Amino acid sequence: MPAVAFVNEAVGSAVGELYVQKYFPQENQQQMAVLVANLRTALQDRLEHLSWMSASTKAEALHKLANLEVQIGRPKVWIDYTKLAVSPDDLYGDAQREKAFDWQRRVSQIHGLWNKSDWRFWPQYSTAYTENNQLIFTAAMLQAPFFNATADPAINYGGIGAVIGHELTHSFDDQGRETDADNRLRNSWTMKDAAQFKERADLLSTQYSAMEPLPGLHLKGDVTLGENIADLGGLTIALEAYRGSLHGQASPVLDGFTGDQRFFLGWRKSGVKNAATTTYAIWSRPTFTALEQQGSMGSYAIWIAGMTLSPSSQAKSFSLSLKNVCEFGKPPLLQGVKSS
Ligand SMILES: [Zn+2]
Numbered sequence: 001m002p003a004v005a006f007v008n009e010a011v012g013s014a015v016g017e018l019y020v021q022k023y024f025p026q027e028n029q030q031q032m033a034v035l036v037a038n039l040r041t042a043l044q045d046r047l048e049h050l051s052w053m054s055a056s057t058k059a060e061a062l063h064k065l066a067n068l069e070v071q072i073g074r075p076k077v078w079i080d081y082t083k084l085a086v087s088p089d090d091l092y093g094d095a096q097r098e099k100a101f102d103w104q105r106r107v108s109q110i111h112g113l114w115n116k117s118d119w120r121f122w123p124q125y126s127t128a129y130t131e132n133n134q135l136i137f138t139a140a141m142l143q144a145p146f147f148n149a150t151a152d153p154a155i156n157y158g159g160i161g162a163v164i165g166h167e168l169t170h171s172f173d174d175q176g177r178e179t180d181a182d183n184r185l186r187n188s189w190t191m192k193d194a195a196q197f198k199e200r201a202d203l204l205s206t207q208y209s210a211m212e213p214l215p216g217l218h219l220k221g222d223v224t225l226g227e228n229i230a231d232l233g234g235l236t237i238a239l240e241a242y243r244g245s246l247h248g249q250a251s252p253v254l255d256g257f258t259g260d261q262r263f264f265l266g267w268r269k270s271g272v273k274n275a276a277t278t279t280y281a282i283w284s285r286p287t288f289t290a291l292e293q294q295g296s297m298g299s300y301a302i303w304i305a306g307m308t309l310s311p312s313s314q315a316k317s318f319s320l321s322l323k324n325v326c327e328f329g330k331p332p333l334l335q336g337v338k339s340s
Pocket of ligand 1: 227
């Protein structure tokens, strides 16, 4: 095992503390809190205005949304390692003592309440996940290309905003909806509402199953349903949150791109790491196609799909065109535009 991996595994919380100090300043945490709050408001608004959902199911859903706890960047409490003896010339002994330390620490928690600071992935791992009605975004996830404190807000809403929306939506997808505000497995939906949900979810399954990213290879819409609901729902909420953050003002046009266009550029930029591979075209296509077919954001889907849906050569030009819009670290024309 490489040395870094060993240290990460043995004293991951301590490494996370150093990582957060260096790469996740307090201002970023505050900016992220605003994003999360706006995303929650957008989801609440959508739940309140769902035409097909009864008042009782809505009340349950809104209660669950209010109960979702979001942890941003770091856990509230770091693990105290002061009782773990470490020796510079006894690696094997260090490993043994760390295992014993970890065992004792876990055993001591058996009869207590669930320790919300005991994250499954420490802040230095780039991930976002939902567990026990808790949404966790690690500090390493809150970096470019997903989040940049100095970027145009539209870019951040399309990047990390869509991820926040994705995680929020998971609590209400085909599996998430089966647990209630206290994370109990309890049917809190009326039969009629559940049937209405299923009717719509089946349409999405069918839509995805019809997609053929490679000749003869179809998606399995029923198997990927939760992720597809979260992807589409998350992006939709993020766009609404972005528009809401403008408080009725028109978004400025920057480098010839409207706010909505930059939102989608931000979304695609968050996937650019895979741009040179076939995988990129395979996993990005379904969401574009679904958006296009649903019509709600179709024009943007078509607009941006032209730049992104093809393999490496066009992906490269996509990256180049993005350079002017949201070059992370040194946004050329975007300084002074902050989220509100
Ligand atoms: Zn997911």
